[in-house]
Amino acid sequence: MQKIVVVGAGQAGASLVAKLRSLGFDGEVTLIGAEPVLPYQRPPLSKAYLLGDMALERLYLRPESFYADNNITLRLGAEVTSIDRAAKTVQLAEGAIDYDALVLTTGSAPRHLPAAIGGALEGVHVVRGLADVDAMGPEFGDGKSVLIVGGGYIGLEAAAVAAKKGLKVTLVEMADRILQRVAAPETSDYFRALHQSHGVEILESVGLTRLTGDTRVSGAELSDGTTLEVDFVIVGVGITPGTDLAEAAGLEIDNGIKTDALGRTSDPAIWAAGDCASFPYRDGRLRLESVPNAIDQAECVAENLLGAEKTYVPQPWFWSDQYDVKLQIAGLNTGYDRIITRAGDKDGAMSFWYYQGDTLLAVDAANDPRAYMVGKRLIDGGKSPAPDLLADPATDLKSLLRA
Structure with missing residues (x-):
């Protein structure tokens, strides 16, 4: 070759x-x-x-x-x-x-909004490539109003940036809760509270009916009848x-x-x-x-x-940065039926552990690198500590690696 x-x-x-x-x-x-x-x-x-x-x-x-x-x-x-x-x-x-x-x-x-509901108007942006972000950068003026469509990680990260830059931020998510497709209700609750504490208005179970404006977006009509005036829109719908x-x-x-x-x-x-x-x-x-x-x-x-004949075995891990919170995720939570919640060593640090029966599938660790590292090593090693042991705040996480 x-x-x-x-x-x-x-x-x-x-x-x-x-x-x-x-x-x-x-x-x-x-x-x-x-x-x-x-x-x-x-x-x-x-x-x-x-x-x-x-x-x-x-x-x-x-x-x-x-x-x-x-x-x-x-x-x-x-x-x-x-x-x-x-x-x-x-x-x-x-x-x-x-x-x-x-x-x-x-x-x-990135998925775009249909032109029929205003997706082609000026001022409607997606976040994927360098050109996308360069195009939306000048929109972030202090005091402007932005509508974020989609409550996944991309939408939440964009909302955090906008809030930090002094914008009025409204986020709409048509599902019952933000992060519904990718995370447990406990993780959703954590990030909803985080964003609300920074002034972001989060509207769940609310869809976008259409964007309004002549050539440039100036407003939005939502499925619950709400109308908003907006200066620009960021779309994060997958x-x-x-x-x-x-x-x-x-x-x-x-x-x-x-x-x-x-x-x-x-x-x-x-x-x-x-x-x-x-x-x-x-x-x-x-x-x-x-x-x-x-x-x-x-x-x-x-x-x-080059001829290695090596099977690809993924060791999934992900991360998201929002405000001063770093979320680190290890494993895949598909099929979970139980969540164990643990508070971390410092204020605001939390971890959410996904189990299917007695099998550990994944962990979401917010500002808790110890929980993330222990969880990742457990998952990579195929180990599943007893859920009750993990739920006990007296349990030293590192001890679970030696079990």
């Missing part, structure tokens, strides 16, 4: 090409990205970068010199329009590039995996680009990793939207491209 082409220059793509070189691969490596900037971190976009606490250069995963020094060809601001699987080429506007192995790290795209290119090429799709346990798609010369890829997990399939997964899965695929 002499030519490896990677389509998608986000966290997964950048991690994969770096791993190939660190493993000693000396063939041609090309990394193609649609955005005209070096591969960069996404999590700080909606937090430190939007707040003005992080310069653009600090977003970059690696300096430009890294790619030159490692003989990695960067094709930035370049969109792949199609894949010819028979010819083993990818088509760009300026011509075709041939490959021996192709890796799709095409990430995901993402969809970047499967268009793969689907057009006839690859199998199953909640993302379908791969085997090694990361290979239905075409043995094409692989996938990151947000766009779904892989075998336990008795089903899983697609993870997280930086750690993008890195780990991409590095595993890099090893397998």
Whole structure:
């Protein structure tokens, strides 16, 4: 194998090409990205970068010199329009590039509000890429009113930034509670109280009927009949995996680009990793939207491209920063039927432990790094302390690792 082409220059793509070189691969490596900037971190976009606490250069995963020094060809601001699987080429506007192995790290795209309800009006923003955040940055003037649509982590992080910058913030969530899809009611309660303490108005079980305005958004009508005057809107209603290119090429799709346990798609010369890829997990399939997964899965695929035959086994962990609270999550809470709540050592520190029967599945740790680290080690090691023991405030968490 002499030519490896990677389509998608986000966290997964950048991690994969770096791993190939660190493993000693000396063939041609090309990394193609649609955005005209070096591969960069996404999590700080909606937090430190939007707040003005992080310069653009600090977003970059690696300096430009890294790619030159490692003989990695960067094709930035370049969109792949199609894949010819028979010819083993990818088509760009300026011509075709041939490959021996192709890796799709095409990430995901934010869901937009339909144009029919005002989603195309000026002043309606999503949070995904650098261009999105650069476009909304000038909107954050002190005293302005912003409507956040969606009570997931992206919406809550945007609400925290807006509140810290002195804006009047209203957040609407059509589900019964914020974070309903991803967290227990106890975690939702914790973050609802946190945001309300910073002046954010949270409206749950309330949907957006439509946005109003001529060319630019100026108001919103909600499902409970409320009308709001707004200066701008941030939409955080989820993402969809970047499967268009793969689907057009006839690859199998199953909640993302379908791969085997090694990361290979239905075409043995094409692989996938990151947000766009779904892989075998336990008795089903899983697609993870997280930086750690993008890195780990991409590095595993890099090893397998060179013949390692290594099964990808995820060790899921996530995080979210809101105000002065760092939420750290270990494990996957799917199927939980019991929550154990523990107060941490310092004010405001809490952890929420997810059990299915007597099996520990996951932990949400808010400003409680000890709980997070212990929980992660327990989950990674397949250990499940007795729920009653964990619920006892006298139990030393670290002692659970020795049990």
